Amino acid sequence: MVSLGGVARKLFGSANERRVRAYRPRVVAINAMEEQISALSDEALKAKTDEFKKKLEDGKTLDDILVEAFAVVREASKRVLGLRPFDVQLIGGMILHENAIAEMKTGEGKTLVATLPVYLNALAGKGVHVVTVNDYLARRDSEHMGKLYGFLGMTTGVIHHGLDDRQRKEAYTADITYATNNELGFDYLRDNMKMQRAEMVQRGHNYAIVDEVDSILVDEARTPLIISGPLDDRSDLYVSIDKIIPMLEEGDYELDEKQRSANFSEDGMEKLEKLLTENGMMKGASLYDIENVAIVHHLNNALKAHKLFSRDKDYIVRDGEVVIIDEFTGRMMPGRRYSDGQHQALEAKENVKIQPENQTLASITFQNYFRMYDKLAGMTGTAATEAEEFANIYGLDVVEVPTNMPIARIDEDDEVYLTVQEKYLAIVEEIKEAKAKGQPVLVGTTSIEKSELLAAALKKDGITDFSVLNARYHEQEAFIISQAGVPGALTIATNMAGRGTDIQLGGNLEMRIEAELGDTEPGTDIVTNEQGERVEVARKFTPPGPERDAKEQAIREDVARLKAEALAAGGLYVIATERHESRRIDNQLRGRSGRQGDPGRSKFYLSLQDDLMRIFGSDRMESMLTKLGLKEGEAIVHPWINKALERAQKKVEARNFDIRKNLLKYDDVINDQRKVVFDQRKELMDSEDISEIVREMREDVVEKAVKARIPERAYAEQWDVAGLKEDCLRILNLDLPIEKWAEEDGIAEPEIEERINEAAKQIEENRAKQAEQFGPDVLKYVERQVTMQALDHLWREHIVNLDHLRSVIGFRGYAQRDPLQEYKAEAFELFQALLGNMREVAVSQLSRVQLVREAPPPRPEINPAQVRASHIDPATGEDEMAGEQVASGDAATMPEEWKNTGRNEPCPCGSGKKFKHCHGQLFA
Structure with a gap:
């Protein structure tokens, strides 16, 4: 019996197909403009940018100018990059413009797709962020696509490790900024630790397109970004x-x-x-x-x-x-x-x-950072399996974009063996067969350890010509993965290796030209060496001319020959050594083959000893395989196994989603408080004069102290006069005759409060007169700095308290109480206490301020050399930001003796880096 839903899908198509179909009329409109736009000169095409901006100023919306803007970008892309976006790429660009995730298969040109909505949204002048998974991709994409934006009169910036605040601010001021998710998050946290608005580098969160959105917003979102300093x-x-x-x-x-x-x-x-x-x-x-x-x-x-x-x-x-x-x-x-x-x-x-112990100075999760953007979009080859999470947490729909050419890859059923050893023997034999006929092979593993196990098994069998990638040195690995489609090539990669680079049959022409001939002019590049350090090296270059042209032509012919050989051998063969917990990661690996309609093949090899089978496979799996006749040395291949594994993966994905959703519920509590504190900091930074705020804080503190010591409707004998006197001395630095006041007939709480406020006000007026000799704004500056420092200090303590509370709140479950509700209630109490303490600490410190003409240089509360940024990679457990300082050195405040440090010696700040890569950069 056919369901009504099935009949509707047959008649009208799925929801995804209907949505994609809705974009077709605009694609037709863009194509209709192609002849008209192609006729424009370069200058007339560039002038379109100013024309679009004028239309927006006159009240038009981005949607109103989308068709013409996309047509202009397509033409500019043809002229500058030699690439003409396909119709499906135009659809992908519209999806990204509409706050959604475009799922596009590997090799469909996502980097080029992003240029369409990036240009359109940058016309509004509020900045667009393009987010990548590593520095190499951020630099590569900004350099390549920056040519297109520059041709259309747009500026492009890129954020990466090692930039100082001035360079970062400049990059954020550009129309389009490329950066990694880590750099964006840490810049936001650092900005909210700055003491003046002018020192902040980001200019807001308008629109972001996240490349490899599943990796950044799902995988990496399991661990927060943390800035810490020693306790x-x-x-x-x-x-x-x-x-x-x-x-x-x-x-x-x-x-x-x-x-x-x-x-x-x-x-x-x-x-x-x-x-x-x-x-x-x-x-x-x-x-x-x-x-x-x-x-x-x-x-x-x-x-x-x-x-x-x-x-x-x-x-x-x-x-x-x-x-x-x-x-x-x-x-x-x-x-x-x-x-x-x-x-x-x-x-x-x-x-x-x-x-x-290190104390958390500031932290944020990627979920809460990216939800700050007014408009968010993403692109990846694999997002459909996490569609529920994207919708629930980020409000993002996932739309699958059809491929430009039909997929010709053959996906074979999994082969299951009894033991890991049998599985590896079968994989080695399969690799030997593929290599014998010249077929390029990509082998995917789930960990570095398993990559090394397979490498050892291959060497034992006499196979030594292969590359092992583990996503540590992005520049070198991008080149290796780009040439993994050469006939007979064998590449072993962990889940995260080489993403962002296509595997083209015959090899990637552009990257091979760059590797063999270099640039057309001399220069330097920053690359990662074998020690994991970022170092500057001279760029390889071959000047333009007949010699370069001849060499380029020879490379083109060689790549074309190699591509024909790879096609004849059956295209790229993807072999997976086991199933991952997530189907999405499996699909990423499988999608490496069959690019742009190329032939290809994929197969997964499993054993009953694999982690997924052992921990999450049902008990019935082993008995089912035994019934099917699984014996030692033999493999079982059956569609039932694929379905059973998919069910196991769905269970794990559902469990992991629940964990992330639960973590987010707790983090939302601190996020609401973080917004209040950061907004209050910005308000203080933007206020030229906070004397009125200081007066209100002082009056609040006095009122609280008086109420605590002189309870309402209490007799005079019940007043804690000594305690109130002590409070005035401790908080206001005032020695007042409160005992005598209390002995006066008919005196009451309001009058005592008024006298204390009057005495404090008098001291403040005297201090203001004294400050006039130093200039009109000195006291305002001091009040603002002291208040912000008090807020920062208490906020850091508050974060630690919440961390500790969260680690033990689960015990409340034993008392039949909901830990989340308990956490919310106690976190609110702690936050109320923070605000009260902040007023008291700020008032207390300001009451002791003494202005002198020659004040000693202020000692920083935290030594910048000891402050660290960290983000633990969930896949490897390694700290991606290890050794990264939060604050760049300042040449003006650097100790004089440091300047004599040798460029290759360790930096005296204690960062563990060479001087030339740390404070020595200031003299570069």
Whole structure:
């Protein structure tokens, strides 16, 4: 029986097909203008930009000028890049313009598609951000597409590591800015740590197009961006807590090694309360009290250190330091530390020197950063499987764009073996067969460790001519992946390697010309060396002329010959060594083959020992395979297996989505508070005179102090006069005769409050007169800086408190209370306390300000050399920003002796970089 939905789809097409069909009339209109636009001279074509801007000023909308603007970009692309966008690329551009995600298969030209909506939206003059997954792609795309924008009178900027604030501001001021997601997020956080509006580099969040949107908004969104600095030394606390854990027995805690979690039982909590009280470490009557949030957090870390982390497996102790061991490769990772106090707990356990813990100074998730944009769009080859997440979290629809040419790739059913060893033997044999007939092969693995296992198996069998990629050095790997379509080429890549570069049969002509002949003029490039450092190298170049033309022609002919050979061999053969948890990653790998209608083939090799099969495959899977006759050394190939695996993957995807959605619910709480604090900072920065704000804060503080010491309707004998006097001295720096005032007949709370305010006001007026000798704006500047510093200091403490609260709030579930609601309520209380404390701290500090003509140079609260940016890559567990400083050095404030440092010596700031790549850049 056919369903009504099935009949409707047959008659009218799917929802996706109907949406794509709706764009066709505008495509026809753009094509109709092609002859007219082609007839324009270069100057007349460039003049269209000013013409469009004038139309927008006169009240037209971007939608009104879309058809003509797209026609202009198409013509400019033909003239500048030699590329004419296909009709399906025009449809992709319209989808991106409409706040949606364009799913376009690999090789369909997403980079060129973005130029259409980027140009259109840049006409509004508010800036457009194009977001890429790494610095190499940001530089490459801005350089290539910048020629097109420049031809049409638009400016292009690019943000990457190593730029100072002036260069960043310049790049953000451009009409179009290319940057990585990390750089954009950290610039936003850094801007909200600046003390003056002029120092901020970003100019707003108008429109962003996110390339590889699934990677950035789903995969990388699992971990937040964090800017951190060192805390005060708390070694004694770690040592004291560490001594308590060995006193616990097995029934006092519960371990879950699969989830790597450890929790205290009710009995354990009671025992801890007793032990902590005896040691004078607990406040209040219960560990559940909010005052003990930090203590519970440290106890949890100590429990994990003793019960979940094993010496010589998870870490080793070397030269008095705890060094982490990478769980995937077994390699030591010196310099990397566990966050949130976990590393200090391990140092206490091993009785080595405890390094200061880092405090989070600012943080944000990618979900909340990208939701700030007025308009957001994305493009990728694989988004449909995550459509629900994009819709729920970002409000983005996913629209599948048809390919320009029909897909000719053959996707074979999976082959399943009993063991990993049998699977690898079969893969090696398959590779040998493909290489024998000259077919290019791309092998996808799920981890660096498995890439190395396969490489070892190939070498054992005598195959040595292959490349192994692990997405560490983007420039070199982009070239290798671009030549993976050469006949007989064998390339092994992890999930994340080489994205953003097409695999073209016969090899990528442009990249080969660039590699062999270089540029047409001398210059320098910044590349990543084998040590992972960014270094400057002389650019290879061959000047224009007959010699270069002849060499280019020879390369073109060779690429054409190699392409014919690769086509005859069956096109690119993609072999996957196992299924990933996400179908999307599998589809990304599979989509590497069959570009632009080319022939191709793909096959997945699995074993019952693979992680996905072992952990998430149903128990029925193994029994089903046994019934189908799976024996040692044999493989089972059946469509049922594909369906069973797809169900397992859907389960994992649903679980991961729930985890991310739950994390976002908690982060939304702090995000609302972050917006309030950052808006308040901007208001303070933009105010020339905040004396009225300071007066209101002072009056609020006085009112609060008076109410606390002189309760409403209380008798005079019940007044805490001594306490109020102490408050005035502590907060306002005023020694007032409050005892005498209290003895006056008929005096009441309002009059005492008024007298305190009057005394404080008098002191403030005297200070203002004294400040006049230093200039009219000095006191205004001091008030603004002190108030902002007080807000920043308390906000940092607040972030730490919320982190600790979040790590222990799950215990409320034992009391049948919803942890999220509890977190929201307590986070609100903490935020209200923050605002009250901020007023008190600012008023207290301002009451002690003394203006002197020769003030000593202010010591920064945080040494910029010690402040770090970090973002943990969810796929590898490595810190992508390791060694990145938050603030660039300033030549004016750099110690004189640093300037004599050799360019290749370590920078004295302690960043771990060479001087020429750190503070030495200031003299480049």
